[in-house]
Amino acid sequence: MNGPDYYIPAGALAISLAFKLPALRSNWRDPLLRSVCALLALAALVFAFAAPPTIAAVNRWTGIPNFSAPLVYCLITAFSASCLILIVNWRGGPAEDTRRVSRRWMALYGAVIVALVILFALGEAPQERLRDLDTYYANTPYVREMIVLYLMAHSLAAVVMTYLCLRWSLQVRGWLRCGLVIIVIGYLFNLSYDCTKIIAVVARWFDTDWDFLSTYLAPPLASVGALVSAIGFVVPLVFQRVSDSWRNWTTYRQLGPLWHELQGAAPQGTSLVRIAWWSPAELRITQRESDIHDGFLHLGPYFDQGFHSGAYHQALAEGAGPETARAVADAAMVAAALHARTADPEGRVIGNAQEQQPPSGHGPRDLVRISQALRHSSVVEAARRRAAVRSGSGPNE
Known part of the structure; x- marks a missing residue:
């Protein structure tokens, strides 16, 4: 050498x-x-x-x-x-x-x-x-x-x-x-x-x-x-x-569908916290989770446990496991609540509604399951259609 x-x-x-x-x-x-x-x-x-x-x-x-x-x-x-x-x-x-x-x-x-x-x-x-x-x-x-x-x-x-x-x-x-x-x-x-x-x-x-x-x-x-x-x-x-x-960037992207849908649930004038484009994925995930939970709070009066229960049993009947079925049920309830919120621009439901149970997923993994179900589940799509029909005659009627 x-x-x-x-x-x-x-x-x-x-x-x-x-x-x-x-x-x-x-x-x-x-x-x-x-x-x-x-x-x-x-x-x-x-x-x-x-x-x-x-x-x-x-x-x-x-x-x-x-x-x-x-x-x-x-x-x-x-x-x-x-x-x-x-x-x-x-x-x-x-x-x-x-x-x-x-x-x-x-x-x-x-x-x-x-x-x-x-x-x-x-x-x-x-x-x-x-x-x-x-x-x-x-x-x-x-x-x-x-x-x-x-x-x-x-x-x-x-x-x-x-x-x-x-x-x-x-x-x-x-x-x-x-x-x-x-x-x-x-x-x-x-x-x-x-x-x-x-x-x-x-x-x-x-x-x-x-x-x-x-x-x-x-x-x-x-x-x-x-x-x-x-x-x-x-x-x-x-x-x-x-x-x-x-893995962190994948989680961030997978939370996207749920995050984008919930942006419309925030009250008018509410501004989301912006972070620099060079911020690490961990910080971006934390921000996105926070925005999602805030969206859940704003949608709380519109959550209907009937949609949740029906979607959960339908997902189980189609062969989903318990965790997946819960995520599908949460996503179905969120999708229905979004339709109900859109149909109630004056906020009449908020003043009269009792406090509702938010989706059960709190960690990134649970929120990712909800986000994926929101985009890909046929059960959630069926819940959207039922919510649209119901919202056509007024929220919570």
Whole structure:
């Protein structure tokens, strides 16, 4: 692998991090968001500093042959810790338990990083090796232990992550499960990287040259594993938000028929609250629900429980379930009340009517059912026709 093979994924990860930074600035206390940003930053740094041109440049700038080796190993170790901490925060649970487990992983991998630096300082690695340091110094005291330690730490993280994500994926559905499966696939590549490195190093201990495993096969496995794992972490966070946004806008549109019909029920001179076109879907849904409930209040004197009861039993007879039948009945009563309100421009009914029971749906899901029934139900259309005939001779006659 050459420089671009490392710098391109590093750039892609840096761009992903840049998109996350505004959210991090506004919500710094969110441990999940901090963990995601730390993972993306460390993954980008691992790719950038593991590139052979960067390795040579760092060695030259520091004046220490192979100084890049402990630097890259420490970054890989920190990245492994960030993955474990992210999965702990992502899965959730009691806040104190989450913090305690996260601190333990940080302490363990922090100790590994310190040990890597100490072992490199104690060892002798005078010959610069840009691609095959692991096998070239596999028998060198202290440097050998440094190599084994970082491989063991990385392997531990890969095994734990694979186990946790696989077990968690069996308990969840949707985008979260998809992301966890992607992470598992990525860590299988990471485990393959560790295996090839370890085999090549152990082969050197027995005077066997299997360096090609470490030099040529392991780096692509690590690159694929890191990228796939990072994608697995990002996919649920991004696509779940897109899915939630799509669901909210769908709910907003589905409430449209009921909202539009009830606009005519408001008294003359009543102005609806306007919100900016860029307002989020959640706010628009809240406004639309409020307008609908206001419309129900204005129509209250015209609600006829006879329409409600008749439409409910007719919907049941046509095979609708209880929830659907209630929504159809509510929609039929609303449609009839709208006709009655139109036929009573002077408001004579309002002054004489007793308080009526409003439609039973109060949440977005119930209101959506009423809205859909208002547009598509044949029972509601029949109620409209009966209400029109009745309103022709005056309201509530």
